[in-house]
Amino acid sequence: MQHTTLQEVLSTHAQDATERSALHCWDGAQREYVPVSYAALSRRAFAFGARLMAQGTDGELPAGSVVMIACHSPYATLVAFYGAISVGAIPMIFPMPLSLGSHEALSARIEHWGFAFERPALLVLESGLVEKFHDDIPAAIKTVRLSDDPAAEIDEQNAPARAHQPLPEDVAFFQTTSSSTGDHKAVAISHANIIANVVGIRHAQNMDANERMATWLPLFHDMGLVGTVLFSFCNDYPLLIMTPTQFVKRPALWLKGMHEYECTIATAPNFGFDYCSRLVSEKDANEMDLRKVKHLFIGAEPIRVSTVHSFVEKFSVAGIGPQVIRPAYGLAESTIITTMTDPDKVSQFVCLDADAIGINEPVTVLDQMRFDDPRMAQHDSAKSIAVCTAGSVIEGMLVELVDEQGELIEGEGIAGEIAITGTSVAMGYVGGRENLVDRFDQGRTRTGDMGVFLEGELYILERLKNVIIRNGENFLVSALEEHLADLLDISHEHVAVFESDIHNPDSDIVVMVERHGTIDEDAVNRLLVSMPKEAFPINRILLSKSREIPRTTSGKKRHFYCRKLYQKDEIKHQQSIEVSPQRIVQAMKALDTQA
Amino acid sequence: MNDNATIEQRLTNIIASKTKLEAADIHPQLNLEDSGLDSFARIELILVIEEEFSIELSDSESANVATIADLTSLINEKTAAS
Numbered sequence: 001m002q003h004t005t006l007q008e009v010l011s012t013h014a015q016d017a018t019e020r021s022a023l024h025c026w027d028g029a030q031r032e033y034v035p036v037s038y039a040a041l042s043r044r045a046f047a048f049g050a051r052l053m054a055q056g057t058d059g060e061l062p063a064g065s066v067v068m069i070a071c072h073s074p075y076a077t078l079v080a081f082y083g084a085i086s087v088g089a090i091p092m093i094f095p096m097p098l099s100l101g102s103h104e105a106l107s108a109r110i111e112h113w114g115f116a117f118e119r120p121a122l123l124v125l126e127s128g129l130v131e132k133f134h135d136d137i138p139a140a141i142k143t144v145r146l147s148d149d150p151a152a153e154i155d156e157q158n159a160p161a162r163a164h165q166p167l168p169e170d171v172a173f174f175q176t177t178s179s180s181t182g183d184h185k186a187v188a189i190s191h192a193n194i195i196a197n198v199v200g201i202r203h204a205q206n207m208d209a210n211e212r213m214a215t216w217l218p219l220f221h222d223m224g225l226v227g228t229v230l231f232s233f234c235n236d237y238p239l240l241i242m243t244p245t246q247f248v249k250r251p252a253l254w255l256k257g258m259h260e261y262e263c264t265i266a267t268a269p270n271f272g273f274d275y276c277s278r279l280v281s282e283k284d285a286n287e288m289d290l291r292k293v294k295h296l297f298i299g300a301e302p303i304r305v306s307t308v309h310s311f312v313e314k315f316s317v318a319g320i321g322p323q324v325i326r327p328a329y330g331l332a333e334s335t336i337i338t339t340m341t342d343p344d345k346v347s348q349f350v351c352l353d354a355d356a357i358g359i360n361e362p363v364t365v366l367d368q369m370r371f372d373d374p375r376m377a378q379h380d381s382a383k384s385i386a387v388c389t390a391g392s393v394i395e396g397m398l399v400e401l402v403d404e405q406g407e408l409i410e411g412e413g414i415a416g417e418i419a420i421t422g423t424s425v426a427m428g429y430v431g432g433r434e435n436l437v438d439r440f441d442q443g444r445t446r447t448g449d450m451g452v453f454l455e456g457e458l459y460i461l462e463r464l465k466n467v468i469i470r471n472g473e474n475f476l477v478s479a480l481e482e483h484l485a486d487l488l489d490i491s492h493e494h495v496a497v498f499e500s501d502i503h504n505p506d507s508d509i510v511v512m513v514e515r516h517g518t519i520d521e522d523a524v525n526r527l528l529v530s531m532p533k534e535a536f537p538i539n540r541i542l543l544s545k546s547r548e549i550p551r552t553t554s555g556k557k558r559h560f561y562c563r564k565l566y567q568k569d570e571i572k573h574q575q576s577i578e579v580s581p582q583r584i585v586q587a588m589k590a591l592d593t594q595a
Numbered sequence: 596m597n598d599n600a601t602i603e604q605r606l607t608n609i610i611a612s613k614t615k616l617e618a619a620d621i622h623p624q625l626n627l628e629d630s631g632l633d634s635f636a637r638i639e640l641i642l643v644i645e646e647e648f649s650i651e652l653s654d655s656e657s658a659n660v661a662t663i664a665d666l667t668s669l670i671n672e673k674t675a676a677s
Contacts, residue, residue, distance in 0.1 A: 028651050028653060072655045072658065097658045098634055098638065098658050128659065245654045248638045248639070249638060529629075581615055581616055582616065585616055585617075588629075
């Protein structure tokens with residue numbers, strides 16, 4: 001049966017007596033996966049939905065109420081998420097302090113979103129977190145506790161607590177789009193968006209009914225939530241799940257789980273594959289059999305050719321071949337997936353002349369090779385950039401390239417900003433009290449990514465939007481700049497934050513600060529001291545004279561050109577400060593002495 | 596036997612090696628969120644601590660320890676229980 005809403009998917013699972021598929025949650029203490037069938041998960045979600053309903057006035061939570069979810073455990077997060085959906089509430093999953101850098105950052109989110117709507121949002125917290133946040137949560141925000149233990153006794157019920165059948169075009173959930181300090185941006189995803197994307201992915205990949213998945217991705221991230229968890233839930237695929245922290249501690253567990261449960265699909269950003277290549281031992285790789293794996297989807301951040309090469313080289317002994325490495329492109333604004341590579345052929349990359357990349361400019365292809373090309377390891381050259389294919393557009397979607405004025409660019413090989421329309425394009429950005437959703441103009445979203453079509457496949461070239469992507473997480477540059485400017489007590493117009501190389505996830509994140517007048521040493525020290533509390537690792541601060549940040553004629557900062565200048569060592573600056581723990585402590589001491 | 600002073604000393608050594616801070620700058624009230632480590636490095640630090648003390652810290656426990664003193668108490672509790 002083709003479902004049209006997540007509510008229908010939940011009801012189907014809840015009534016499934018076979019309990020065929022399950023969410024398998026990694027228990028770090030017991031060193032084993034604890035299964036919870038999708039049937040039990042759905043029935044627990046229905047029971048939790050009843051608890052949410054009880055928080056409303058006279059036991060009636062109005063449909064469209066927002067439910068904020070702040071839980072470490074994927075299990076608790078999903079009981080709360082599906083529970084909210086089951087009663088027509090709108091769930092919104094928050095990153096946790098280990099991702100955000102501090103508890104204060106989570107408290108700030110709770111305070112912002114808690115009062116952003118007509119009614120105060122509810123807050124779901126894992127039991128262990130309640131005391132930690134007790135004093136920080138405003139009294140007007142009601143909290144609901146939830147156990148993080150899948151094996152704990154918990155109520156189940158067979159039907160949703162509200163006889164509410166959402167329409168496919170109704171909001172299903174809110175997806176936050178950035179992890180940066182102080183940024184409060186989210187998109188509204190409808191039930192129809194989710195179903196369209198799930199169907200589009202499955203059809204594009206010729207998947208059957210017997211796939212199995214494994215993930216460690218965070219559920220506040222679209223790739224983790226939609227691309228993995230909702231995808232497996234809607235398709236009734238078993239899913240092994242661990243937290244990002246568990247993965248970072250022991251990356252081999254992800255792959256060992258895939259070996260043990262004969263998984264066929266996994267999804268991760270470049271970071272995950274790179275991390276496994278570096279940290280999983282040869283012994284572990286030798287003991288794994290990953291020949292069942294059909295698709296290793298890689299996306300969410302720029303894909304490095306060297307990562308693909310190292311991963312295949314390391315795990316070829318386990319049966320991983322270059323044909324299973326499957327680049328894809330998408331973003332929260334398109335629910336998740338927009339383009340995917342063809343499952344029947346080996347993906348490829350092109351080497352492009354780096355100096356010839358610009359909007360409405362033809363790209364110059366210097367070389368191209370497939371992931372199984374023996375020359376792959378030696379591709380790199382100082383003059384070119386290697387860009388992996390992102391594949392072809394999935395069904396129901398249309399990708400166009402536009403120039404800076406939004407005019408359509410036609411013809412292959414000419415770069416432009418990627419604009420997307422179609423069934424998976426989200427409803428719009430989350431508004432507030434007046435307007436719950438600010439809809440995208442004509443259902444189209446301009447991505448802020450520069451791309452080019454070559455032989456019908458999309459290649460992502462540059463990032464025009466001011467976003468920094470690290471470990472698959474997005475940090476909105478404008479919010480970072482405002483925050484840093486506040487610390488320096490100057491206007492955000494005089495601060496530019498940029499990555500030194502968007503194709504290298506280990507490259508420096510640089511803050512360029514224009515000295516408009518003078519910046520006293522204390523301000524710089526305050527900024528340095530604040531660094532550890534931030535989720536983004538800034539590596540270098542450049543202090544320059546005024547008007548050194550490259551700008552457009554209308555005065556907008558050009559981060560793309562900052563990057564180009566930095567790469568050529570042509571940014572004019574007076575002082576360069578490397579951000580390190582020693583330098584931070586030095587700053588702390590200086591401030592303490594003053595105090 | 597792990598008393599708090601011994602645990603604290605071992606923690607100080609681990610944190611000094613991860614952060615390159617001087618041992619004199621590491622004290623019980625030092626907040627890990629102020630230690631100069633980004634979120635990724637903090638997870639790596641937790642892993643080293645787990646291996647040093649042969650314990651497992653959940654995500655929730657890892658996030659809830661603010662200071663070195665908190666961490667010392669948690670390790671004491673965990674090692675006593677094991």
